[in-house]
Amino acid sequence: MTKNKMxxxxxxxxxxxxxxxxxxxxxxxxxxxxLTKKSAKRKRGLRKxxxxxxxxxxxxxxxxxx
Numbered sequence: 452m453t454k455n456k457m458x459x460x461x462x463x464x465x466x467x468x469x470x471x472x473x474x475x476x477x478x479x480x481x482x483x484x485x486l487t488k489k490s491a492k493r494k495r496g497l498r499k500x501x502x503x504x505x506x507x508x509x510x511x512x513x514x515x516x517x
Contacts, residue, residue: 460514467503467511475503475511 468476481489482497503511 457513457516459516463511463514467515469515469517470502475508475515476500477503 466477470476478500479497482494486494
């Protein structure tokens with residue numbers, strides 16, 4: 452008999468990527484609408500991806516079934 456396997460959270464899989472060193476990359480929020488009041492410097496910073504904090508890392512890896 453086969454054991455049940457964890458299903459990966461499809462929403463998390465679409466939004467997060469795992470780097471070679473095992474960290475999780477994510478895109479920054481607040482870049483989708485109401486961009487006219489945000490400065491160019493702020494919008495430029497929101498373009499760059501960043502890594503998850505250690506507080507969220509374990510939970511997100513579990514959602515990704517890793």
